[in-house]
Amino acid sequence: MTNGLKRRTKLVHTGTRRSQYNEVSEAIFLTQGFVYDSAEQAEARFVKAGEDEFIYARYGNPTVRMFEDRMSDLLGYEDGFACASGMAAVNGALMALSKAGDRIVASRALFGSCLYVLEELLARFGVSITLVDGTDNAAWDAAITPHTSLVFLESISNPTLEVIDLRHVCAVAHKNGALVIVDDAMATPIYSYARECGADISVVSTTKHVDGQGRMLGGIICGTRDLIRGPIEAYVKHTGGAMNPFTAWSHLKSLETLDLRVKAQAATAMAVAEALEVHPKIADVRYPQLPSHAQHKVAMSQSPSGGTVLAFEVSGGRDACFKFLNMLEIFIISNNFADAKSIVTHPATTTHQRLPQEQKDILGITPGLVRLSCGLEDTDDLIADLMQALDRI
Numbered sequence: 001m002t003n004g005l006k007r008r009t010k011l012v013h014t015g016t017r018r019s020q021y022n023e024v025s026e027a028i029f030l031t032q033g034f035v036y037d038s039a040e041q042a043e044a045r046f047v048k049a050g051e052d053e054f055i056y057a058r059y060g061n062p063t064v065r066m067f068e069d070r071m072s073d074l075l076g077y078e079d080g081f082a083c084a085s086g087m088a089a090v091n092g093a094l095m096a097l098s099k100a101g102d103r104i105v106a107s108r109a110l111f112g113s114c115l116y117v118l119e120e121l122l123a124r125f126g127v128s129i130t131l132v133d134g135t136d137n138a139a140w141d142a143a144i145t146p147h148t149s150l151v152f153l154e155s156i157s158n159p160t161l162e163v164i165d166l167r168h169v170c171a172v173a174h175k176n177g178a179l180v181i182v183d184d185a186m187a188t189p190i191y192s193y194a195r196e197c198g199a200d201i202s203v204v205s206t207t208k209h210v211d212g213q214g215r216m217l218g219g220i221i222c223g224t225r226d227l228i229r230g231p232i233e234a235y236v237k238h239t240g241g242a243m244n245p246f247t248a249w250s251h252l253k254s255l256e257t258l259d260l261r262v263k264a265q266a267a268t269a270m271a272v273a274e275a276l277e278v279h280p281k282i283a284d285v286r287y288p289q290l291p292s293h294a295q296h297k298v299a300m301s302q303s304p305s306g307g308t309v310l311a312f313e314v315s316g317g318r319d320a321c322f323k324f325l326n327m328l329e330i331f332i333i334s335n336n337f338a339d340a341k342s343i344v345t346h347p348a349t350t351t352h353q354r355l356p357q358e359q360k361d362i363l364g365i366t367p368g369l370v371r372l373s374c375g376l377e378d379t380d381d382l383i384a385d386l387m388q389a390l391d392r393i
């Protein structure tokens with residue numbers, strides 16, 4: 001019904017199924033199980049469940065299925081499996097597609113929990129992991145070989161906003177017979193370009209822009225129908241990582257406004273980046289849409305926007321930085337991003353505290369580094385708040 005329509009229309013309608021009551025708003029099916037008309041029907045469903053035939057909520061649920069359809073359509077994939085969190089999605093994709101002896105090549109600048117799954121879990125089961133500088137195409141060329149099974153990367157890294165040349169990495173991976181899994185949180189689902197650039201699977205923490213209002217943990221794995229309804233579904237449904245129907249329902253409502261929200265937040269992020277770039281107490285503003293960004297050209301060839309998050313260095317190190325954070329009146333100090341409320345984070349002492357110093361140095365996580373997530377407040381108010389805090393350090 002929604003083929004050929006534009007994104008905002010599809011974000012309101014795709015995947016909707018109505019019950020016999022013809023409700024307007026998507027129904028929430030808070031049910032673990034489903035009743036069969038007969039023993040024969042139960043048997044048939046366990047042999048093979050057809051479309052919109054459900055068995056148990058860990059395997060699938062009508063509200064969750066609506067969300068999977070709407071979200072995978074948004075990202076340009078055939079299908080998706082919704083998960084309890086972003087990490088359930090990352091873990092599900094990596095574990096479902098790996099076996100002892102496999103070799104995974106990944107970018108070094110990864111979310112801490114993703115590094116744990118790769119270096120602690122998968123390594124324990126005999127999968128070898130090679131980490132490379134994601135911005136260095138030659139490093140990918142050297143690391144990916146015909147023995148590589150998977151390539152895993154964050155398209156835009158957190159917290160330092162390094163941008164990977166995804167078309168290049170996908171081409172090298174595919175030439176060597178490897179699948180590419182992209183962790184797509186920072187790119188935002190609206191500006192996601194993973195599928196377009198050749199990724200085989202996207203894993204998304206829907207905790208971020210999809211919820212966008214600081215309520216729900218969620219995630220989704222999107223890919224071809226063969227991968228999603230094959231090894232991915234088998235792994236997630238048997239190991240218990242499925243999404244709660246209440247989360248799926250809340251996410252469906254959030255998707256209706258996603259395009260409007262992300263575009264407003266991204267416009268604010270660009271305005272904030274420009275204001276901070278010329279401020280004497282700020283150094284090294286990192287936002288892909290700024291011409292000064294190290295991978296600006298590649299970033300703009302992949303996406304029209306730099307996203308909703310930026311990072312920058314407060315001159316004067318940790319003390320000046322903490323003073324600045326404490327003086328902010330609208331921005332809240334927290335560790336999530338993509339919320340309606342604007343958030344500042346000090347990665348070195350919070351999200352990335354446990355990284356050894358040499359890793360922090362390699363990744364550029366300095367004592368003065370701030371990650372800033374733009375919310376839905378008025379742009380002028382946010383810039384004024386940043387300026388008054390900077391004046392007072």
Ligand SMILES: *Cc1c(COP(=O)(O)O)cnc(C)c1O
Binds near residue numbers: 085087154207208218
């Ligand atoms: C937040 C995040 C995750 C984990 O998502 P959760 O929903 O918190 O489990 C994974 N990868 C990236 C890049 C993230 O930003």
